[in-house]
């Protein structure tokens with residue numbers, strides 16, 4: 100079991116692929132806040148959207164809204180509006196009809212770019228072989244489509260950092276996490292592709308709760324983004340309070356970008372993970388070999404994922420990289436403390 104080594108020198112080229120989504124929105128803001136500074140951590144090549152929490156039209160609209168709120172100009176491409184094989188599920192019960200209920204949502208002044216998200220991913224990977232990190236925080240359909248349309252890009256992917264799955268229980272069925280269940284066949288394609296893949300499952304994202312004091316810290320920033328984030332998190336907390344009895348929402352998706360910023364905050368382990376593609380009660384479950392029962396692990400491509408297991412520090416983000424302190428919309432002069440508060444000690 101190891102904390103991860105340092106990443107290459109920034110900025111890291113990334114594509115955020117998601118289904119905003121309250122926690123997707125926070126993740127996008129976190130990534131974009133690290134993209135505009137004299138020494139940026141990220142080069143956000145674009146945002147790609149997928150069906151998931153709500154339908155594709157609404158997840159794309161929400162991405163457009165978050166982009167405008169951030170004040171950072173990145174292209175947005177809409178992708179898949181349905182899973183590869185199974186019927187579509189959605190999570191209005193958690194995220195509201197808009198997918199981002201809570202704050203007043205303005206009408207975006209700009210639309211998405213022409214072209215499919217999968218095509219954009221293909222183009223970017225071919226243009227930057229070995230450089231691009233894909234950060235999906237929804238069903239893996241866009242990545243699976245890109246890998247199937249252009250198999251030549253698979254070895255060009257630097258890594259995939261996905262929020263989804265779990266080493267233990269689900270959150271949509273007793274067995275399955277939502278993003279995995281929403282398109283298990285896409286997950287299977289990505290898992291077995293051979294790309295280096297880190298799976299931020301519920302087993303670790305449920306350790307990052309946005310308690311009221313932390314939400315208040317966002318509000319205390321006194322910015323539009325800070326207030327927007329606070330209202331989002333207050334709405335998101337309602338479901339978690341009713342379902343789990345927790346005093347805040349789980350910051351699932353922001354764990355991905357947080358890990359790219361500070362991998363040393365997480366304890367991870369390589370693990371053999373398969374997706375249950377059957378139609379039974381375990382459909383969509385990510386079956387993780389926590390105890391290494393399948394050793395020796397299968398040789399060759401696929402299935403061996405890096406699985407974060409716990410968050411191993413609480414104070415580290417106080418030393419946030421310079422870029423996060425310079426974002427023009429989100430006043431990060433205070434955000435080190437508020438974001439650090441999302442983490443629990445081991």
Ligand SMILES: [Ca+2]
Pocket residue numbers: 117118119120122123151236237352
């Ligand atoms: Ca999501």
